Amino acid sequence: MGSKWRKAKLALGRNLCVYDPRTLEDSAPPDSTERLSDAALLSTPITPTTPSSPGLSLSKNLSSKSSKQTCSICLTKMKQGGGRAIFTAECSHTFHFHCIASSVKHGNHVCPVCRAKWQEIPSQASDLDPPVGWPQNNTLMSALRRLPSPHRDLNRRHIVPLLHAPESDVFDDDESLDIQPTSAEISSYNRSSADSKFTRTIEIKTFPEVSTAPRSKSYDNFTVLVHLKAAAAVTRTNLSRNLVNLPQFSQTPRAPVDLVTILDISGSMAGTKLALLKRAMGFVIQSLSSNDRLSVIAFSSTACRLFPLCRMTETGRQQALQAVNSLVANGGTNIAEGLRKGVKVMEDRREKNPVASIILLSDGQDTYNVSGSGGNHTQPNYHSLLPSSIHGGENVGFQVPVHAFGFGADHDASSMHSISEISGGTFSFIETEAAIQDAFAQCIGGLLSVVVQELQVGVQCVHPSVHVGSLKTGSYPSRVMADGRAGFVDVGDLYADEERDFLFSVNVPAESSGYETPLLKVRCTYKDALTKEMVTVESEELRIARPEVAGEAVISIEVDRQQNRLQAAEAMAQARAVAEQGDLAGAASILENFWQLLSQTVSAKSHDCLCIALDAELKEMQERMASRHVYEASGRAYILSGLSSHSWQRATARGDSIDGSSLVQAYQTPSMADMVTRSQAMFLRSPSAQRLVQPLLSFGSQPKPR
Secondary structure, X not given: OHHHHHHHHHHHHHHXXXXXXXXXXXXXXXXXXXXXXXXXXXOOOOOOOOOOOOEOEEEOOOOOOHHHOEOOOOOOEOOOOOOOOEEEOOEOOEEEHHHHHHHHHOOOOEOOOOOOEOOEEEEOOOOOOOOOOOOOOHHHOOEEEEOOOOOEEOOOOEEOOOOOOOOOOOOOOOOOOOOOOOHHHHHHHHHHHHOOOOOOOEEEEEEEOXXXXXXXXXXXXXXXXXXXXXXXXXXXXXXXXOOOOOOOOOOOOOOOEEEXXXXXXXXXXXXXXXXXXXXHHHHHHXXXXXXXXXEEEEEOOOEEEEEEEEEOOHHHHHHHHHHHXXXXXXXXXXXXXXXXXXXXXXXXXXXXOOEEEEEEEEXXXXXXXXXXXXXXXXXXXXXXXXXXXXXXXXXXXXXXXEEEEEEOOOOOHHHHHHXXXXXXXXXXXXXXXXXXXXXXXXXXXXXXXXXXXXEEXXXXXXXOOOOEEEEEOOOOOEEEOOOOOEEEEEEEEEEOOOEEEEEEEEEEOOOOOOOEEEEEEEEEEEEEOOOOOEEEEEOOOEEEEOOOOOOOOOEOHHHHHHHHHHHHHHHHHHHXXXXXXXXXXXXXXXXXXXXXXXXXXXXXXXXXXXXXXHHHHHHHHHHOOOOHHHHHHHHHHHHHHHHHHHHHOOOOOEEOEOOOOHHHHOOOOHHHHHHHHHHHHHHHHOHHHHHHHHHHHHOOOOOOOO
């Protein structure tokens, strides 16, 4: 199934995806409320055809043909006598008046369907948009405004929107929290609590590089592995039944999320890219629960907040879908401005959900924050451009991770990776257009399963002569105390079932007597994401046997595996540095040499799963260094997404490797995998997609012609 799914996605990524327009009657059974379910919204076609007869009319009464249409913005039915005014644009596409007027308020003056430029636009007499579902007063919505000729800012070289609604200087209008669990959640929680397997804690294991050492021998750099695993505090549902109709990912109580998505809608996103982004955002919106809050920032030459942090209740989801579906691609790419506005939403909010995160997606280079001339542009210094709250500066009470997604072959992978790295987030590379929803799903699957926050790992030496040397923790901040008797790692959040491995180097003294040497013990302190209680968990003392005469040392596979991971990441970083200097052959040679060393290790010879994944990854990176063109198009982004994954020990999207490859499974949690499966099931449930995918899935099984 994995290879067939990849064939389908690759076909979609080559713009073979053409969705036939359907009426509501074609896509869903009639309903007395005349409203689509969330699942139906996600399977609604995204590329309607353009009617041939132009015209402009504003009428409450519709022809029989119009009554079968759906509004392309809110995706609900437009029927005769429904109490809503209908606007038919000069390009002949039809919308609810309040939907298109709301879109116009955000500065969109082209048709959301065919992108035709309008000479006349609808305008609201009232400054306030009525809530979705309220009857519309046509006397307030009967004006058409003639657009003046657009003027150009010659310095910025883009069309300046003329009718942007004024935006507040302070984003303190976030919707109030309501985190009281529902009766269904309480019932589910009680059932789960009764299960003896249901725990909310950290599992700690320690592994010495060898379990036995001669009593008379001393070691200067003895490696100890500290392994942590968060409990599976989320009860996953049976994906084989009612998968698509689930109102949210899990019915088990979990920490609610404040999520800000920052979306690139520059001109290069026009067409299939923007359509698939809207579909992916529909999946994100549908996956959030009523206690989660979402805000969407759209950026091109400038940035605009579509709506404040709002709870994803039934009404909130409808309004969010309406806002996202009204987006139109146009203008340049100003990533820094989009980030500033997204971070401001987080900084100015009056109330805070326990989990907060930002998702950033862009398919292009930042054309507004570069320096240099004559083609010698330098990357923007995002550490200085962005607020301190995004990179954990001094005296900052919180740090919001930015999970960055580089989309396609033209995005600035180095800058996107830099943004994610300084904020504590991950960088993913979305190579094919159709993979965007799965990439978002994997990220959301983690964010909606956070069980541990503010995790700090401390190692304390037990034997008076043992001291901590170096710590190998990837991108996680770490420190060793001045006396060398303790070391600490700041980990932060953990998703359910997520694991972390850290290597500590200690000295082991020779012993004149005794059969064991106590080395160290581990203490973890963290905040339970749901109860907000501080918890402390301690391990048992790690001891190694000290016989007078020891046999052949048996190397720990667990320690060897993690040493391979860290050394692989170092080789990738070295290869990238050489490749950036133009020596692709030298970069490939570095990867090849490490691959040879990897194949001789104990864990590789035992067919360890992580080593198998590293082997496949190194070969893939070498292939993406075949030429300068290949490296620029995908090699750089692929390596950076791999480095991000290994340094944070967290799953990222790499190319099209989201749906079950060993490469991704090394860090992908069950919650992430379940969400990706849910995304794929929703896609395949779309009748329009099935018409394309089914021939691809059956390709190769057809009998050969005689």
